[in-house]
Amino acid sequence: MTFTEVILWPFAWLYGALTDWRTNAYRAGRRKSYRLNGTVISVGNLTVGGTGKTPMVLWIAQKLLAEGKHVGILTRGYRGATSASGTSGNVTPNDTPSDAANAKTSDEVQMLKARLGDCVRFGVGANRYLQGSRLAADGVDWFVLDDGFQHLQLARDVNIVLIDATNPFGGGHLLPAGKLREPVSGLGRADLVVITRTSNAPGLERAIRQYTNVPIFYAQPKLDAIRYVEGSVLGDSIATNLAGKTFAFCGIGNPHSFLFTLRDTGVEIVGHRFFPDHHRYRNADAAEIMFAARSAGATALICTEKDLYNLGNGFDGSIDLLCATISMTIEHEDEFWHQIISIANAKDPKDRSAKPPRSAGLDC
Numbered sequence: 001m002t003f004t005e006v007i008l009w010p011f012a013w014l015y016g017a018l019t020d021w022r023t024n025a026y027r028a029g030r031r032k033s034y035r036l037n038g039t040v041i042s043v044g045n046l047t048v049g050g051t052g053k054t055p056m057v058l059w060i061a062q063k064l065l066a067e068g069k070h071v072g073i074l075t076r077g078y079r080g081a082t083s084a085s086g087t088s089g090n091v092t093p094n095d096t097p098s099d100a101a102n103a104k105t106s107d108e109v110q111m112l113k114a115r116l117g118d119c120v121r122f123g124v125g126a127n128r129y130l131q132g133s134r135l136a137a138d139g140v141d142w143f144v145l146d147d148g149f150q151h152l153q154l155a156r157d158v159n160i161v162l163i164d165a166t167n168p169f170g171g172g173h174l175l176p177a178g179k180l181r182e183p184v185s186g187l188g189r190a191d192l193v194v195i196t197r198t199s200n201a202p203g204l205e206r207a208i209r210q211y212t213n214v215p216i217f218y219a220q221p222k223l224d225a226i227r228y229v230e231g232s233v234l235g236d237s238i239a240t241n242l243a244g245k246t247f248a249f250c251g252i253g254n255p256h257s258f259l260f261t262l263r264d265t266g267v268e269i270v271g272h273r274f275f276p277d278h279h280r281y282r283n284a285d286a287a288e289i290m291f292a293a294r295s296a297g298a299t300a301l302i303c304t305e306k307d308l309y310n311l312g313n314g315f316d317g318s319i320d321l322l323c324a325t326i327s328m329t330i331e332h333e334d335e336f337w338h339q340i341i342s343i344a345n346a347k348d349p350k351d352r353s354a355k356p357p358r359s360a361g362l363d364c
Contacts, residue, residue: 005177012177019174019182026152034129035155038072038141039344042156044149046186047170047179050253050277051162052196052219054108054306055328057146061112061120063337064142072140074132074154076147077106077124107278107309108146128154149189150181157344161190162219163208164254165198187211191343192336194219197257199331215339219330221257223265226302229321232311240266243322246302247293248272251279251310258304261326271296279310286314293319 001009025031041060045051057073064071109124121140123131128151132143145154149161163169170179184207187193193208193216195201205216226243228235248269250258255274262269273289275281281289293301300320303311308323315321330336 001173001177005171005173008177009173012174015176016174016183023152023182023186031152033152033155036129036132036143037136038132038143039158040074040132040143040145040148040154040156041158041160041340041344042145042148042151043160043162044145044147044151045162045164046149046181046184047164047167048175048181048253049164049167049170049179050257051164052194052221052328053147053162054112055221055326056160056162056194056219057144058112058115059328059330060144060340061116064144065116065119069142070140071119071142071144072121072123072132072135073109073112073144073146074123074128074135074148075106075109075145076126076128077109107306110309111305149186157347158340159189159191160194160340161187161192162194162196163204164257165195165201165204166254166257168195168204168207185211190214191347192217192339194330194336196328197221197260217330217332217336219328221261221326222329223261224325224327226267227323227325229303229308229311229315229323232308234305234308234323234325238322243267243302244299245270245297246300246322247289247296247298248302249275249289250304250307251275251277251281252304252306253277258324258326262302262324267302267324269302270298279307281307281310281312281314283312283314286312286316290315290319 026033043053043056043060045053061071061073109122113122121135121138123135125131128145132154145151145156148154148156149159169184172178174180174183187208188211190212191214193212193214195204195216196219199218199220208216225237226240227237245268248259248262249272252258259269259272271292273292289301300322302322302324305323305325
């Protein structure tokens with residue numbers, strides 16, 4: 001353990017004790033999980049930071065849409081300018097319903113909405129059960145719970161846990177000494193495990209098997225396109241070999257994975273600058289990035305799709321600004337999807353014949 005970890009260990013121990021108490025309270029029924037009138041697929045992880053949750057949420061929502069399902073995404077909306085109520089702060093039972101289309105919300109929600117269009121509804125706020133209930137009343141009956149593994153207040157039918165192969169257990173210590181949100185034994189609640197950013201990790205599989213025997217799948221990020229940013233929207237795409245010398249910047253949970261994905265697909269990177277997750281770029285940030293890029297000999301800047309919604313007005317167009325759109329490739333995806341649907345059907349105790357009325361807005 002490092003000196004900092006030693007200093008923080010008592011706080012990590014207290015955090016772990018509180019986490020165990022909370023988990024056991026839900027398991028024993030001392031705290032109640034609330035069930036929506038619909039099927040809930042949770043996507044989460046054990047650690048803070050990026051493991052590929054947003055691309056997985058996108059992939060699942062697209063699969064549900066392709067099967068004609070009425071889909072809603074439930075998310076806290078981290079660092080959104082407004083909550084789902086249209087005001088700052090947490091959602092309360094007295095809040096009025098809102099949608100990502102009606103409120104300036106988090107970068108992840110805006111990105112998902114841009115990708116999925118109006119056929120997916122969004123419930124944004126701390127109280128995911130309240131938001132889900134409103135969507136259910138409007139006809140949604142399949143829900144994707146974003147970052148939901150520790151959100152035990154909402155009952156779910158499928159628990160998918162993502163583990164980043166490059167840093168699977170966050171150093172092995174709980175917050176704040178490490179990056180674990182809960183002990184690794186929490187994997188016992190998982191229905192499916194997805195190891196991301198590799199296609200083969202036998203050692204990690206053995207570690208996972210100490211806590212669960214559920215199916216394990218692999219997934220990797222895939223560069224879909226590189227596109228010009230025109231104003232604050234995506235413009236035309238450009239071939240990877242025409243991107244030139246790029247300076248990469250991002251504010252995401254795992255910035256090194258962004259660099260790896262770009263380099264793996266042949267993008268030349270001459271420098272980079274990382275910011276905290278969900279960072280909103282000030283004019284000073286933009287000036288710093290552009291200065292560093294020119295100093296490194298870059299002919300273009302490149303950022304993630306999530307950054308697009310946090311750029312602000314500081315990028316003056318004096319150097320080309322590109323955006324990399326990235327999705328997730330899941331190995332044996334047909335079997336993975338079969339497992340999700342089979343688990344949902346087996347675990348869902350509700351009478352599926354009793355469905356809420358369909359809203360005309362959901363006929364996509």
